[in-house]
Amino acid sequence: MTECPACGAPVAADDQFCETCGATLGNAAAEAHLVAESEPPDTAVSTQPLPPVSAAQRCSCGGEIDADGWCTVCGLRAVSERDHYTEQVAPNVAAVCDKGRVHPRNEDATALAASRDRIVIVVCDGVSTSTDSDVASLAAARAARDVLERAPAPESRTARALVELWTEALARAVAAAQERAVASAAAVGARENPPSSTLVAAIADGPVLVAGWVGDSRCYWFGDDGATVQVSVDDSWASTQIAQGTARTVAEADPRAHAITRWLGMDAPPGDPTCTSVPIESGGWLLVCSDGLWNYCSAATELRALLEDDIARIGDDPLMLASELCDWANAQGGHDNVTVALAHVPASPTLPPGSEPEAGTESIPTTEPVPVSDQPA
Amino acid sequence: MADWTTEVFENEYLPADATDVHAIVTVTCQGAGTAGQSGAAAEVIIVDTSGSMSMPHDKIVSARQAAAAAIEEIVDGTWFAVIAGDNTAHLVYPDRRALVQAGADTRAEAKLAVQHLDPGGGTAIGSWLTEAAALFATVEADQRHAILLTDGRDESETPRDLQAGIDAGRDMFQCDCRGVGEDWEVNELRGISSALLGSVDIIAQPEAMAEDFQAMMRASMGRGVADAKLRVWTPQGSELLFVRQVGPTIEDLSDRAVQVSELVREYPTGSWGDESRDYHVAVKVPPKALGAEQLVARVQLVVGDAVAGQGLVRATWSDDSTLTTRINPAVAHYTGQAELASVIQEGLAAKAAGDDATATIKLGRAAQLAAETGNEEATNKLRRVVEITDADTGTVKLKRDVSKLDEMALDTSSTKTTRVR
Numbered sequence: 001m002t003e004c005p006a007c008g009a010p011v012a013a014d015d016q017f018c019e020t021c022g023a024t025l026g027n028a029a030a031e032a033h034l035v036a037e038s039e040p041p042d043t044a045v046s047t048q049p050l051p052p053v054s055a056a057q058r059c060s061c062g063g064e065i066d067a068d069g070w071c072t073v074c075g076l077r078a079v080s081e082r083d084h085y086t087e088q089v090a091p092n093v094a095a096v097c098d099k100g101r102v103h104p105r106n107e108d109a110t111a112l113a114a115s116r117d118r119i120v121i122v123v124c125d126g127v128s129t130s131t132d133s134d135v136a137s138l139a140a141a142r143a144a145r146d147v148l149e150r151a152p153a154p155e156s157r158t159a160r161a162l163v164e165l166w167t168e169a170l171a172r173a174v175a176a177a178q179e180r181a182v183a184s185a186a187a188v189g190a191r192e193n194p195p196s197s198t199l200v201a202a203i204a205d206g207p208v209l210v211a212g213w214v215g216d217s218r219c220y221w222f223g224d225d226g227a228t229v230q231v232s233v234d235d236s237w238a239s240t241q242i243a244q245g246t247a248r249t250v251a252e253a254d255p256r257a258h259a260i261t262r263w264l265g266m267d268a269p270p271g272d273p274t275c276t277s278v279p280i281e282s283g284g285w286l287l288v289c290s291d292g293l294w295n296y297c298s299a300a301t302e303l304r305a306l307l308e309d310d311i312a313r314i315g316d317d318p319l320m321l322a323s324e325l326c327d328w329a330n331a332q333g334g335h336d337n338v339t340v341a342l343a344h345v346p347a348s349p350t351l352p353p354g355s356e357p358e359a360g361t362e363s364i365p366t367t368e369p370v371p372v373s374d375q376p377a
Numbered sequence: 378m379a380d381w382t383t384e385v386f387e388n389e390y391l392p393a394d395a396t397d398v399h400a401i402v403t404v405t406c407q408g409a410g411t412a413g414q415s416g417a418a419a420e421v422i423i424v425d426t427s428g429s430m431s432m433p434h435d436k437i438v439s440a441r442q443a444a445a446a447a448i449e450e451i452v453d454g455t456w457f458a459v460i461a462g463d464n465t466a467h468l469v470y471p472d473r474r475a476l477v478q479a480g481a482d483t484r485a486e487a488k489l490a491v492q493h494l495d496p497g498g499g500t501a502i503g504s505w506l507t508e509a510a511a512l513f514a515t516v517e518a519d520q521r522h523a524i525l526l527t528d529g530r531d532e533s534e535t536p537r538d539l540q541a542g543i544d545a546g547r548d549m550f551q552c553d554c555r556g557v558g559e560d561w562e563v564n565e566l567r568g569i570s571s572a573l574l575g576s577v578d579i580i581a582q583p584e585a586m587a588e589d590f591q592a593m594m595r596a597s598m599g600r601g602v603a604d605a606k607l608r609v610w611t612p613q614g615s616e617l618l619f620v621r622q623v624g625p626t627i628e629d630l631s632d633r634a635v636q637v638s639e640l641v642r643e644y645p646t647g648s649w650g651d652e653s654r655d656y657h658v659a660v661k662v663p664p665k666a667l668g669a670e671q672l673v674a675r676v677q678l679v680v681g682d683a684v685a686g687q688g689l690v691r692a693t694w695s696d697d698s699t700l701t702t703r704i705n706p707a708v709a710h711y712t713g714q715a716e717l718a719s720v721i722q723e724g725l726a727a728k729a730a731g732d733d734a735t736a737t738i739k740l741g742r743a744a745q746l747a748a749e750t751g752n753e754e755a756t757n758k759l760r761r762v763v764e765i766t767d768a769d770t771g772t773v774k775l776k777r778d779v780s781k782l783d784e785m786a787l788d789t790s791s792t793k794t795t796r797v798r
Binding site for chain 2: 061068073
């Protein structure tokens with residue numbers, strides 16, 4: 001046990017935030033340990049972004065930052081790395097996670113990994129009515145990413161085998177994320193609103209994209225062959241209504257639209273994530289985002305048009321594009337935290353040596369999203 | 378424990394190169410409780426017994442009843458006394474120079490004592506305040522409050538004596554002042570009540586006095602938060618243009634600032650009951666780049682040493698004119714109400730000095746502002762002094778044969794504001 005530098009309360013060695021005052025501890029040692037442990041042997045590019053959790057204790061003018069988040073001398077807003085951070089783990093894989101314009105803090109989180117054989121993107125959206133959801137969401141996103149990043153490469157690279165492998169890995173990843181979300185809830189003690197979070201994870205591996213989720217953060221696929229799909233189906237009131245025949249625009253405009261029916265956290269309904277897959281041989285763009293973006297542009301075709309406009313203007317750097325989409329969401333009002341993760345998936349995936357692509361065009365099994373029966377109490 | 382909330386009303390968006398930020402900060406206290414709960418409370422009732430109080434005789438009769446009505450409202454355990462004032466101060470109750478604790482017996486004794494208030498002599502308000510301060514000093518109390526009634530000008534002592542009385546009371550007790558009849562000076566009483574964090578009003582008819590005294594004492598007994606301060610932080614390099622209470626009445630607080638540190642000032646606000654007060658804070662800051670954000674003021678309500686509530690006043694520079702041209706209704710409303718108060722006072726002063734031209738312009742502007750801001754009380758009182766030809770353009774005619782009481786009523790109510798519609 002050590003002490004929180006802000007309030008002096010005891011904190012555990014690997015705590016990222018102080019339980020007592022909420023100060024970010026930015027525990028570099030714990031992060032480094034996590035990196036060493038998780039580093040896969042065949043990592044082609046760096047997979048570990050800077051930990052986005054160290055708080056700026058001083059303003060650029062040298063003044064102290066008040067608990068209200070503003071400098072006590074010059075009045076500038078404190079820059080919190082948790083409020084806005086970017087990650088780029090490969091030239092074609094990047095994400096932006098931003099507080100938005102309205103919410104007081106950023107409860108979204110994202111974690112990425114990229115290696116020769118796979119791209120992993122995880123996005124979590126902490127539930128804003130809960131306490132310390134920003135802690136839970138980041139812990140959950142990283143835990144899920146770590147599981148997916150470390151999952152052993154499959155022996156068979158048929159599409160069917162890949163989908164089976166990743167569906168199973170996604171269940172483990174969500175279980176790990178759930179464990180971390182519960183642990184962070186336990187860390188903040190018994191409260192009325194234990195932290196909770198959504199999670200969506202997507203793996204692009206050779207010919208398939210496999211996604212799993214709980215809640216309403218989304219995965220979209222924009223294939224170079226023209227495929228334009230919302231891969232995930234929200235676990236939400238709105239999507240239940242849409243499934244029952246209500247028009248999307250009507251359902252999503254309802255005040256209850258965002259009531260999610262599944263989430264991670266202490267009081268989460270049990271069960272594996274819903275998983276599905278799509279073929280991606282043609283290459284294209286994988287977009288994973290929180291509702292801070294899709295609130296303003298829900299339909300896959302519209303979102304694709306938005307992305308393609310940006311590509312036409314500023315090129316195909318995924319970090320610049322993610323920033324552009326994030327800025328766009330903020331320009332629409334930024335009413336929620338905004339996370340945009342993008343990967344440009346090449347048409348001919350690079351395969352590990354000795355593993356040749358299967359001849360022929362085997363159809364890819366697509367697991368249909370299963371309706372969720374677990375309703376919140 | 379009282380619950381405090383603060384709300385900030387402003388347009389935080391400034392156009393390029395703009396420097397002035399205006400915000401209305403509303404502070405609301407709920408669950409204040411009862412006076413004396415955090416320490417002792419003390420009350421002194423000061424009744425003018427100068428000779429003029431017998432002209433007409435019902436003035437002194439009403440004053441006796443009013444004092445008794447106020448005494449009846451004093452809650453058990455509160456330290457209190459009653460002073461009669463003429464050329465000097467006389468203790469009416471108790472019979473020695475001390476405060477006694479309220480209870481059924483002492484309230485009954487005091488009510489009996491005030492029935493013997495008899496007029497005679499002059500008016501020396503400063504000496505009354507000095508005596509009240511001396512009485513208050515005899516007990517340890519968290520909150521001290523006085524009610525002062527007079528019917529005349531402070532003519533039996535020097536202005537210096539009056540100032541000495543005000544200075545003795547400042548930061549020691551709060552004082553609500555009431556003038557009865559038309560022979561007292563509105564500005565004189567306003568100066569006292571303002572310095573002593575109290576209210577001022579006219580009691581036009583003596584028979585209304587008892588009800589007013591009862592209400593004043595009841596309000597004072599409901600102020601369970603003994604003392605609170607408004608603490609204002611502004612950033613380095615900025616200039617605090619003014620801090621003004623704008624609701625429920627207008628009081629410029631700028632002169633009361635106590636510089637706590639380079640960037641922090643505190644303003645005494647006295648005791649609080651269950652109520653809301655609005656403050657207008659104006660700060661000048663060096664302009665920043667478009668898109669830049671800055672905290673312009675932290676406005677805090679401080680009870681003891683604890684910050685009970687905080688409102689943040691912000692600025693964001695923007696080139697979006699749909700944002701920067703928005704006028705915040707609260708800021709606009711209270712800016713208008715503050716101007717209303719000053720044009721009424723200036724207009725009445727000009728009228729008294731025989732400068733009808735200035736009076737017509739000022740009171741015309743007042744009629745316009747009162748209509749714009751929906752201040753019906755001001756409009757009604759203005760109508761007794763001027764004929765409003767066109768409120769939209771502020772066109773008025775001065776009335777002939779205006780009663781002095783109507784002018785005084787307009788003057789005392791000039792600082793009362795209405796809430797934003």
